[in-house]
Amino acid sequence: MTATAATAAPLRLDGLAKAYGPVAAVDGLDLEVEAGSVCALLGPSGCGKTTTLRLIAGLERPDAGEIAIGERTLNGPGEFVAPERRRIGMVFQDYALFPHLDVAGNVGYGLGRSPDRGRVAEVLDLVGLDADAQRPVHELSGGQQQRVALARSLAPTPELILLDEPFSNLDAGLRDRLRQEVREILTRAGVTTLFVTHDQAEALSIAESVAVMREGRVEQFGTPEEIYSRPASRWVAGFLGEIEVVPGDAAEGRVECELGSFSAEQGVKGPVDVLVRPESIAIGISGPEGAASAEVVGRRFFGHDQLVELRLRSGQTIRSRRLGFPAWHPGDHVRAWVDGPTDVLPREGDATAAAAPVD
Amino acid sequence: MMTPPGTGETVRAEPRMGGLGLPWLLSERRPPVALLAAGIVVGAAAMLPAAYLLIVVAGDLGPALEVAFDADTALLVARTLGLAAAVTATAIAIALPIGWLTVRTDLPGRRLWATLLTLPLVIPSYVGAYLFVAALGPNGILQDLLGVERLPSIYGFPGAWLVLSLFTYPLVLLPVRSTLRRLDPQLEDAARAMGRTPLATFRSVVMPQLWPALAVGGLLVALYVISDFGAVSIMRFDAFTNEIYLTYKSSFDRTAAAGLGAVLVVLMLLALWLNSRIRHARALHRLGPGTARPPRAYALGRWRWPALAGCGLLALIALVLPVAVLVYWSSKGISAGSTSLELAGGLAANSLMTGVGAAICGALAALVIAVLAGRFPSPLSRTLERVGHAGYALPGIVVALALVFFATRAAPALYQTVIMLVFALTVHYLPLAIGPIGTSLTQVSPRIEEAARGLGRGPTQVFRSITVPLVRGGILAGAALVFLHAVKELPATLILAPIGFETLATEIWTQTSFGFYEASAIPSLILLAIAAPPLYLLSERGAVAA
Incomplete structure (x- = not known):
């Protein structure tokens, strides 16, 4: 389907900064999004991600920094392109559909005074709403409204699409389905996409690249796999999911800790923290060489899986996520070892405090 | 690279547009120059009567102060406040039971009663007053019917009190009804379950929640009475407004009238201040989640x-x-x-012209103020919004008086023109239009306008194609409210209308002042017919008590 003829262009943000009074919302942010790719801006609420989106759309003026799409500079020293001339599509969290226009009226709004009906039909077809063109928007379900918002932003063939928490207003079941649908629509449209979310599962499941934001800056940028398995900091690790931190010692490319010994980068030396996700901690009656002895001290059963709490010989308590069966019980004496990726960071301050995720 | 989590995270609020209220000079959300200029013009216009009154009084402080602190003036203040208090209490005493009966009981035909008992609002107090004089006054209908020599006199306090109470209680009834409809009946159920009798429940649970409605409605009644001119004049009750009118008419030294006007403005401000105190002290909300059930009807x-x-x-x-x-x-x-009928047609045309003129000007001016205040928050736009409400504190007669001073001294070309009359009505009733337009504007998310900008339309186009269609209901309601009040306005029209330019209101006044009650009937009926449709429109929208 050649629904859109968008010439996707890369997005570049350079030292972007925006303060509201004494509060720095965006604080020297650098980011590059490849042409035609889907990038997630992931961070806790208040980290400045929505402000970043509004700066790119031209709805706020940055205090400093540059914004460029391809060869076009939208913001630079002494330069500010008005939002209506940026050729950027934006999908708002609450969709911001025009309540006095029908579906076709909304989608055609960005196409000028006398919108090309063919184009409207084409985009509605792309989002699967071709039969609903004449319906008033308030009659649509949440999912349909979102697709209208998406179609509306795609209609003028923008070079970049921005989505602000696009799935947060939908209930859980619908959300999962729409994530895949929207992902497919964006891929078919071939447009560069930047979307904001605070939901790590959402970021990891639809984006090709993820920028983890914290306090107005990008803390880590990479593919979803990199971000998840090789977090650049305890904070990123904690933000992306449950994490266990086991103290260890590194020397000559190896790390020793209570859960065993692993290879590590050459440069790392001395006391380190080994970061392991609970699903990478295996348990069994017997285990491979180097496995730790542990006692089960608690268990929570979730159906599909279970979270087993273990006390190591050192006294440290860690969690292991296993499939729902076989069931482990408090009092069981087991062996625990690492079965999956680990991340090694130099030890820093109070490890338990540093690894606590902030929601 | 790392700081302990949990410290820096919660501090950063993601700021929304214009949320921190930086002065517009410093913020990027600077309003377009044309809009700002229009806002300043509207603000200046709204301030003109009050400012000019102040100038006149200050310019001739001796006589003005003398009048203001005169013993007769103190008596006038006492009489006017006494009448306002009596009418407000009576209006509440009528409206509270009617509101309860028509919302919370199984009274047969309660919806019909609610509509019928709101309608007296259309009858201007001066029409009501002359009808009561004609019915109950000397040689009136009742006297004829009873065939007696004399009836207790209706003139003075009793007449003014009766008439104003009967035609202003709907101002309390409307907010009382809308509050009663929104009350959470589970609170009453809870009180009953805790062993309270129905009466104790009403006193301890329902009444506290009704206070804001009673305060709002009561204030409207009090302001109405303080600024009423027609009813007190016809009832020959010496209140502030007719004293001002007589002083203005009978002497060439008009500063005395201005001094009295200034005292009247102080009374109005006092009432407004009192009301804001009551309102702020009593902010009551439904606690807890869930939608309130529809209230249960008590069996009578x-x-x-x-x-x-x-x-x-x-x-x-x-x-x-x-x-x-x-x-x-x-x-x-x-x-x-x-x-x-031809004469009446001409009068109706004049009334319609001034009413429609004021409605259009008022809605436009209110739109400017509302957009500035709602979309470009800044100290300046907030000030303009407050200034836009200035007309509220000035009774119509004071607005007119101040504008006479202004026109005779500063703009003789405007003196005795319809333009001046429309201007006065616009400024006086501007606050009525700001309310609904501002409310409907806040219901339109700024995101919708931003979305339109992102789709390639400039600010002006977005305003025309998105904002205006979405706030159309508010604009219409605001215009209807201004129209409704402007066509009924008596003292401002009497003072400012050019010689020979008669409206329905002035004709009714002239005929009744000569005792030609029957001749006033047709203009009165036309006036009711003109005012009823916008009132109906507004009560359908629930905006009439705004």
Whole structure:
């Protein structure tokens, strides 16, 4: 389907900064999004991600920094392109559909005074709403409204699409389905996409690249796999999911800790923290060489899986996520070892405090 | 690279547009120059009467102060406040039971009663007053019917109190009804479950929640009474407004009238201040999640009959009889050939012209103020919004008086023109239009306008194609409110209308002041017919008590 003829262009943000009074919302942010790719801006609420989106759309003026799409500079020293001339599509969290226009009226709004009906039909077809063109928007379900918002932003063939928490207003079941649908629509449209979310599962499941934001800056940028398995900091690790931190010692490319010994980068030396996700901690009656002895001290059963709490010989308590069966019980004496990726960071301050995720 | 989590995270609020209220000079959300200029013009216009009154009083401080602190003035203040207090109390005493009966009981035909008992609001107090004089005054209808020599005099306090109460209680009824409809009946159920009797429940649970509505409605009534001119004049009750009018008419030294006007403004401000104190002290909200159930209707049982009789009696006195008398006199006048329909048509055209003119100007001016305040928050736009409400604190007669001073001294070309009259009505009733337009604007998310910008339309185009269609309801409601009040306005029209330019209101006034009650009937009926449709429109929207 050649629904859109968008010439996707890369997005570049350079030292972007925006303060509201004494509060720095965006604080020297650098980011590059490849042409035609889907990038997630992931961070806790208040980290400045929505402000970043509004700066790119031209709805706020940055205090400093540059914004460029391809060869076009939208913001630079002494330069500010008005939002209506940026050729950027934006999908708002609450969709911001025009309540006095029908579906076709909304989608055609960005196409000028006398919108090309063919184009409207084409985009509605792309989002699967071709039969609903004449319906008033308030009659649509949440999912349909979102697709209208998406179609509306795609209609003028923008070079970049921005989505602000696009799935947060939908209930859980619908959300999962729409994530895949929207992902497919964006891929078919071939447009560069930047979307904001605070939901790590959402970021990891639809984006090709993820920028983890914290306090107005990008803390880590990479593919979803990199971000998840090789977090650049305890904070990123904690933000992306449950994490266990086991103290260890590194020397000559190896790390020793209570859960065993692993290879590590050459440069790392001395006391380190080994970061392991609970699903990478295996348990069994017997285990491979180097496995730790542990006692089960608690268990929570979730159906599909279970979270087993273990006390190591050192006294440290860690969690292991296993499939729902076989069931482990408090009092069981087991062996625990690492079965999956680990991340090694130099030890820093109070490890338990540093690894606590902030929601 | 790392700081302990949990410290820096919660501090950063993601700021929304314009949320921190930086001065517009420093913020990027600078309003377009044309809009700002329009806002300043509107603000200046709204301030003009108050400012000019101040200038006149300050310029001739001796006599003005003398008048203001005169013993007679103190008496006038006492009489006016006494009347306002009595009428407000009576209006509440009428509106509270009617509101309860028509919302929370199984009173037969309660929706119909609610509509009928709101309608007296359309009858201007001066029309109501002359009808009561004609009915109960010397040589009136009642005297004829009873065949007695004399009746207790209706003139003075009793007449003014009766008439103003009967035609202003709907101002309390409307907010009381809308509050009662929104009350959470589970609170009452809870109180009953805790062992309270129905009466104790009403006192301890319902009444506290009704306070804000009573305060709002009561304030409207008090302001109405303080600034009322027609009813007190016809009832020959010496209140502030007719004293100002007489002083203005009878002497060339108009500073005395201005001094009295200034005192009246102080009274109005006092009432407004009192109201804001009450309102702020009593912010009550429904706590907890979930939608409130529709309130349960109490069964009246045999109390149904006295309730029906009370509603019927009120509807009879405040609505049916006045309208019936007007219709009777009109038909009598027409068949006798003593009333000219052509003349009445000309009067109606003049009334419509000034009313529509004020409605259009008022809605436009209010739109400017509302957009500035709602979309470009800054100290300046907030100030303009407050200034836009200045007309509220000035009774119509004071607005007119100040504008006479202004025109004779600074703009002689405008003196005695319809433009000046429309200007006065616009400024005076501007706050009525700012309310609904501002409310409907806040219901339109700025995101919607931003979305339109992102789709390639400039600010002006977005305003025309998105904002205006979405706030159209508010604009219409605001215009209707201004129209409704402007066509009824008496003292400002009397003072500012060019010589020979008569409206329905001034004609009614002139005829009744000569005792030609029957000749006033047709203009009165036309006035009611003109005012009823916008009132109906507004009550459908629930905006009439705004």
